[in-house]
Amino acid sequence: MPEVKLVNVTKRYGRIVANDHINLTIRDKEYVSVIGPSGCGKTTLIKSIAGIIEPDEGEIYIGGRLVNKVPIEDREIGYVFQNIALFPHMTVWDNITYGPKVRGYPPEETETIAREMIEMIKVAARTDAYPDELSGGTQQKTAVARALMTRSKLLLLDEPLGALDLKVRAALRYELRRIVKDLGLTALHVTHDQEEAMSISDRVVVMRRGRIIESGKPLELYMRPKNIFTANFVGEANFLAGKVERITEEGSLIDLGDGLKIMTKDRNMKVGDRVVTAFRPEFAVLGKIEGGNTLSGKITNIVYSGSLLRIHVELPNENEIIIKKALQFGEPLPKIGGKVTVSVLPENVLMYPYPERGLYRELSLE
Amino acid sequence: MSLVKLVNVTKRFGKIIALKGINLSIEDGEYVCILGPTGAGKTTLLRIIAGLLEPDVGEIYIGGKRVNGVPPEERNAVYMFQNFALFPHMNVWQNVSFGPVIKEWDSEKIKNVTSEVLEMVRLGERRDAYPNELSGGMQQRVALARGIAAGARILLLDEPFGALDARLRVNLRTQLRNLVKDQGLTTIHVTHDQEEALMVADRIVILREGRIEQMGSPQEIYTNPKSIFVMSFVGGANFLDGVVSTVDASGSIIELRGGLRIQVSDSNQRLGGRVVIAVRREDISLGKSRKRGFNNLIGEVVDAMFVGGSIEYVVRLENDMSISSRILLEGESRIFQKGDVVIVSFHPSECYVFPYPERGLLKEIEAI
Numbered sequence: 050m051p052e053v054k055l056v057n058v059t060k061r062y063g064r065i066v067a068n069d070h071i072n073l074t075i076r077d078k079e080y081v082s083v084i085g086p087s088g089c090g091k092t093t094l095i096k097s098i099a100g101i102i103e104p105d106e107g108e109i110y111i112g113g114r115l116v117n118k119v120p121i122e123d124r125e126i127g128y129v130f131q132n133i134a135l136f137p138h139m140t141v142w143d144n145i146t147y148g149p150k151v152r153g154y155p156p157e158e159t160e161t162i163a164r165e166m167i168e169m170i171k172v173a174a175r176t177d178a179y180p181d182e183l184s185g186g187t188q189q190k191t192a193v194a195r196a197l198m199t200r201s202k203l204l205l206l207d208e209p210l211g212a213l214d215l216k217v218r219a220a221l222r223y224e225l226r227r228i229v230k231d232l233g234l235t236a237l238h239v240t241h242d243q244e245e246a247m248s249i250s251d252r253v254v255v256m257r258r259g260r261i262i263e264s265g266k267p268l269e270l271y272m273r274p275k276n277i278f279t280a281n282f283v284g285e286a287n288f289l290a291g292k293v294e295r296i297t298e299e300g301s302l303i304d305l306g307d308g309l310k311i312m313t314k315d316r317n318m319k320v321g322d323r324v325v326t327a328f329r330p331e332f333a334v335l336g337k338i339e340g341g342n343t344l345s346g347k348i349t350n351i352v353y354s355g356s357l358l359r360i361h362v363e364l365p366n367e368n369e370i371i372i373k374k375a376l377q378f379g380e381p382l383p384k385i386g387g388k389v390t391v392s393v394l395p396e397n398v399l400m401y402p403y404p405e406r407g408l409y410r411e412l413s414l415e
Numbered sequence: 416m417s418l419v420k421l422v423n424v425t426k427r428f429g430k431i432i433a434l435k436g437i438n439l440s441i442e443d444g445e446y447v448c449i450l451g452p453t454g455a456g457k458t459t460l461l462r463i464i465a466g467l468l469e470p471d472v473g474e475i476y477i478g479g480k481r482v483n484g485v486p487p488e489e490r491n492a493v494y495m496f497q498n499f500a501l502f503p504h505m506n507v508w509q510n511v512s513f514g515p516v517i518k519e520w521d522s523e524k525i526k527n528v529t530s531e532v533l534e535m536v537r538l539g540e541r542r543d544a545y546p547n548e549l550s551g552g553m554q555q556r557v558a559l560a561r562g563i564a565a566g567a568r569i570l571l572l573d574e575p576f577g578a579l580d581a582r583l584r585v586n587l588r589t590q591l592r593n594l595v596k597d598q599g600l601t602t603i604h605v606t607h608d609q610e611e612a613l614m615v616a617d618r619i620v621i622l623r624e625g626r627i628e629q630m631g632s633p634q635e636i637y638t639n640p641k642s643i644f645v646m647s648f649v650g651g652a653n654f655l656d657g658v659v660s661t662v663d664a665s666g667s668i669i670e671l672r673g674g675l676r677i678q679v680s681d682s683n684q685r686l687g688g689r690v691v692i693a694v695r696r697e698d699i700s701l702g703k704s705r706k707r708g709f710n711n712l713i714g715e716v717v718d719a720m721f722v723g724g725s726i727e728y729v730v731r732l733e734n735d736m737s738i739s740s741r742i743l744l745e746g747e748s749r750i751f752q753k754g755d756v757v758i759v760s761f762h763p764s765e766c767y768v769f770p771y772p773e774r775g776l777l778k779e780i781e782a783i
Contacts, residue, residue, distance in 0.1 A: 086580055087551075185453065214453050214607045216648065223720070242581045247723040268721045282582055284724050331724055331743050352589075354613040355637050355650050356697045357743070373724070375697060375743040378762040414583040415550040 051112045051125075051203040051235045052077045053098060058107035060093050067093040068104065069259035075237055080229055082238045082246035084282070085256035086414050094256070095207050095239045100124050111203060124203075127196030127234075131208035135180040135188055135195070141167075142176040145195050159198075166194040169228055186217040193228065204229060206238040210245065218242070222249045243283050247271065255279050277325060277401040281412045286327045287370040288412070290403060293322045300395050307366035311342050313398035323403035330359065330373035332397040335383060341392035346370070348387050358383075362391055416479055418443040418601050419464060419569060424473035426459055433459040435625040437473070446592060446602045448612035451622035452648070457605040460622070461571050464603065465495040477569070494567030496558060496575060501546040507533070507557050508542040514565025528564050536560045536594065551579060552587050556594070563598060570595060572604040576611070584608075588615050609649045613637065621645055643769050643779040646693045652767075653699070653738050654776055655692045659684045666763055673734025677710050679766040689771040698765040699740035701728060701757045702749075709760040714738065716755045726750065730759055 053075040060068040067090045075081045083091045096102040098109060100121035109116050116124055135144050145166060149159040167176055170190040172183075180188050189209060196204065209225070210218040226249045229236045240246050246253045247267040254264040255276070263276045274280040281288070291305040300314040303326050311326055318324050337343055349369065350361040360372040360383060372391060376382075383389065404411035417440035424437040433456045441447050449457045462468040463475065466487035475482050482490055501510050512529040520528075533539045536556040546554055555575070562570060575591070576584040592615040595602050606612055612619050613633045620630040629641050640646040643654065657677065661668040666680040669692055677692055684690065705711040714730035717737070721727075728740045728751060738759060744750075751757055772779045 086583070215609070216452070216607075216651075219651075241579075244581060244723040248720050248727070267723075271721070271723060284582075285585065329724065329744075331745050334745060352614055353634060353637075354610050356695065373743065375745065378698070378765060413550070414580060414586065415552065 051201075052110075053203065053235065053237065054108075054110040055094075055098070056108045056110075058094075058097060058104045058109060060090075060097060060102060060104045066259045068097065071107070071259075071261060073254065073261060073264075075235060078233055078235055080226060080236045080238070080249065080251045081254060082240055082250040082252075083254045083256060084240060084243055084246045086282070087241065089256040090259040091239045091256050092207065095205055095237060098237065099126060099128050099205050125199065125201045127193075127199060127201045127204045129189075129192050129196045129204070129206050129209045131211040135191060137180050140177050140179055141172060141183070141191050144180070144191060145176075145198060148195065148198050162198060162200065163194075166197055169231065170194045170224075184217070185213045186221050189213065189221065190224065193225070197232070197234075202232075202234055204234045204236045206236060208240060209238070211241070218245065225249065247283070253283075255282060271329075274399070277327065277404060277411055280327050280399060280401070282414065285330050285371065285373075287330060287333070288408060289326050289364075289368055289370070290408060291324060291326060293318050293320050293324055296320060301400060303400070305364075305366055305368075309344060309364060309366050311344070311393075311398055312395040313400045314396045315398075315400040318400060318402065325401045325403055325408055327399045327401065328393050328397050330371045333370065333372045333391050333393045335360070335372065335374065335389055335391060337390060338392040338394065341394050342398065344370070344391045344393075346389060346391065348383055348385050348389055351383065351385055360389075362389060417441055417476075418445075418478060419603070420474075420476040421460075421464070422474040422476070424460075424463060424470045424475065426456075426463065426468065426470050432625050434463070434470070437625075437627060439620065439627065439630075441601060441603065444596075444599050444601055446595065446615060446617045447604065448616035448619050449603065449605045449622060450607065450609060450612045450619055450648070451628075452607060454624075455622040456625040457607075457622055458573055461495070461573055461603060461605050464569075465493055465571050466490045467495070492566065492568035493571060494562040494565065494569065495571040496562070496573070501554055501557055501561070503546050506543050506545050507538060507549075510546070510557055511560045511564050513561060518565075532560045532564045535563070535598065551583065552590065555587060555591065559591075559594060563600070568600060570600055570602045570604075572602065574606055575604065576608075584611070591615070613649070619649075621648065640693075640767065643691060643693065643772060643776070646695075646767060646769075647780045650695050650697070651741075652693045652695045654780065655694070655736060655738075656771065656776060657690060657692060659686055659688045659690060662686055667768070669766075669768070671734060672736060675712065675732065675734045675736075677766065678763045679768055680764040681766070681768045684768060691769045691771055691776055693767040693769065694738075694761050694765055696727070696739050696741035697743075699738065699759060699761045701730065701740055701742065701751055701759060703758065705758055706760040709762050710766075712738075712759045714757060714759050716751050716753055716757060719751060719753055730757060732759070 055071050055073045058068055058071040085091050097104050146159050146163050172187055210221055222245050253267055253270050255262050263279045271283055280286050289305050291303040293301050294304040295302040296316055301316055303311050346362040346364045349363045352359040356376045358374045361369055363369050419441040421437050421439045424434055426434040451457050463470050512525050515525040515528055538556055588611055616633055619633055619636050621628045629645050636649055646652050655671055657669040657671040659667055660670040662682055662684050666682050667684040669677045712732050714732045716728055717731045718729040725741050725743050730738050
């Protein structure tokens, strides 16, 4: 029953607070990812749970047991990190069975578990191969199998796919999730790849400057981020600043200046407040849609990436917004310089208080 | 005249042939991305242009001059970025003026060039800052300024955004492209990120096992992939194995396992031939009704994964084959759930047909 619980966990390096009063519970069998800009403290967090780093304050519980003083080898965890750490002179089989052998576990039991793990990672045909004969993806799967030989139910993954090619990474993340779910493990996964976190986890935790700023299910976090930083960090967004002009039953009407207005379903601010509205490029469509806000502007640039078009539109108030569009078969292409109407539904427009430190600084990804 | 030209370049490391007979011409001001999986020879190619490696066979020309045997520091115009490394103990000004100082230009000229270049990258006000006080994007601009001040005309970038956060990478790559285009520099950028290449390159060169598999503009590569490998590496696709059962002027019909028939617009097929149909995930739509003129197959949603902005569905067809579809979450898109029965639609002209590969289908895709 490896529920992981962190209470007020704090870790300082000199003047820098890497983890600032972190409170987090990872439920039994939950797959949680932690994302955040580099330096946000996500690596410190996973290393504290693993027992590689000891926090200055706070408690860490694994399965109800306080583990602050428990060394890594007695925490009953499987730990996989970015640099594939297989023994190069040992075969897949020897790598996987190495740990239990050194610990003097009964060979028969070790063999049974190893066969199970090999079955799980689907490298059955290649147990006598050496690491350098395997692809990076297979090597990393072997590392996962080795980590799980302790029969640990808690798997800590520190950028496990970070060293792999994008294509391999995309394929392996589903494998990883399947292994975790099939074995009924609890997993904590740290990554710098938002898409990876979104597709693999039950819940995503967003960290910034040593703190957890938000956590939620992937789709919720993407559709309704509570925090303006999250809105920008988990996906691209257009941000338009303005003032609340009116609040009605349906939501709030925001004045964006130069005669531009936008309606949002949110009603969490007061008339006259300075706010920032945000919407994702793919939720904005060219042309009119029923019940949608309409903004008119001029196309200033079009960037292709495969079947996706990114259309830059300059609004009359000189703000530029980006629209992402999946190109449908036979559809005519928009043209640079053309005048267009952009529509976005009020439920897809988010609203945040105007950040005290300024919008640009608040959104900064670094 | 091309600015960089490689003629029949071959490089071996022991038994491994890293590059085999590469012919490549790069025009002045062009932004070229070298794309390929790990081990394809991308970095070797870049290092050969930089002069850090010598080819075993073949010629390298820069600005019309043969440079085989010319050491890197004498290939004046070429600037190789390795992780945009700056000197940590020097401030922005010292970093940027490093090249001119080493070359012992007179102090007035050093001052002018340095300030001009710093203005160019919009860092004039941060001239006294040290690298660790700057953001990643700013450091990158300083590194670029340093290269330009040193007289670089050709930038060689080896996975310049490799270690950065995925979200930040999206911002920086467009900034970088705009900057080098404004300066009229020629850029050769190595990456394994196909989306990055599609977004920034004027031309993409796809390397596979030391050879050029295909090259062309991003749109050419995307809309006219010449092999299963390219199709699979750029964009991600479904591959369906079948046999050509009808050919006429309007196209062909390919019969899949279980008798499922797919209409393709390619009529250049041999009756009875074994082929692979490739359809991009993003060209497949899911709905409740049939679309006229499209292939419409019935299936059951077996998996729906949210991948940030899009949903990736896996649908099991009646013949038990699986097909994936990636749908951008647009304004009013409808979200399907596991277990929903849907109609899978794709247009005959979105089906690419390739002969069944000799080495087997998996081998062509697995090489990735």
